[in-house]
Amino acid sequence: MTASPGKVVRGETLRKLVLDTALERFSTDGYFNTSIHDIRRQAGVSIGSIYHHFGNKEALAKALYDDLLQRMDAGLQQVMEESQDCRTRCDGIIAFLFETTAQAPQTMRFVLESRHREFLPDEPPVCSSQPFQRMRECIEQGMAAGELRPMEVPVAATVAFGGAIRLLHLYLDGVLDRPLSDFLPDMQEAAWRAIAMDPPRNTTRENA
Amino acid sequence: MTASPGKVVRGETLRKLVLDTALERFSTDGYFNTSIHDIRRQAGVSIGSIYHHFGNKEALAKALYDDLLQRMDAGLQQVMEESQDCRTRCDGIIAFLFETTAQAPQTMRFVLESRHREFLPDEPPVCSSQPFQRMRECIEQGMAAGELRPMEVPVAATVAFGGAIRLLHLYLDGVLDRPLSDFLPDMQEAAWRAIAMDPPRNTTRENA
């Protein structure tokens, strides 16, 4: 996301370039450690252009935030539509989280690790954003369908994906020394065990 | 943690007062939204005193961070010593996390929600701090003892406590409308199901 010297960038292209640069800086240094001048320098555009397109620094962060959340939600929505089966959906969601983190760590860092309330005071907490609501929806439907064991819904939702999300944190913090994909099957299994309805206990044979 | 007017505060008492005030401001507004003047004003002390005791703003945050981590670790260590049984330990850790969050939400907010790397650049990530290592230790021992099913250790560790930690986030963000304690038993059960060794399958009866 560094400026290519000589190439003139304008309009929507410039806007995108600024967003990309902002993501890189915000996700690595943090919002407050990044000045508009830093972004200006790295993107190779002028301060005036940034303010023309976004108005102020907070609005730039908000535009970025909305953009990333919407993309994440689109991915989750697709997973939800591909199957009605709760197990398949949960596996798909965890796989999606792992893949997105591996391919776009900066996106995940910004969505998952930033404390948005500190620089977007009017924004509701991330947990209540679209992507997280969609995960909860998956759990609610699974429980209603009897695929999940009856329990407190917030517990089911957090236990289904909380382990995966914590593993993403380890990965993003550089604590994990192996690729995320190594852990995918185990994580899917473990998450499912926590919430799945008991397998029928074969009482028939014992009664016979 | 507001200054009691008229009361003269000095020495170690002043130091503690500043730490308490800093915790309150950092955990609610964030490190970067809190100026030394904010802390000075709320604590009712002078800027000079703060710089005398801590040197600079970052060192103040570091002192606070170390203090809180150490207290948390002491609590976890106690849980670990009270029993050698992995199930009891896991339940105890989750209970400890819930109780601490309910009683000292600001502490948990600062330890769990802050992005320390943004203002303590030389600090290792939280995930590798003492308290988190202790949780991992619990899991490693449980697996070695055969109480937990064989699986990738990072998966077991994150799935054992990741659900609980995510629920803490919901609570701290005000998304949960009921007290944490309502969810404790369900969370302990669910976490354990994810990692526990399969109950012996009663093959004896079938073989007989």
Place this chain on the structure above:
DNA sequence: GTCTATACCCTGATAGAC
């Protein structure tokens, strides 16, 4: 050890030419 007053820098934001 604690205080007040102040220096100094960086940051977000604006003005106005092109």
Place this chain on the structure above:
DNA sequence: GTCTATCAGGGTATAGAC
């Protein structure tokens, strides 16, 4: 739409009296 030059304000940190 994009640019450069500039401003005003607030932030950390220091100096030096008490």
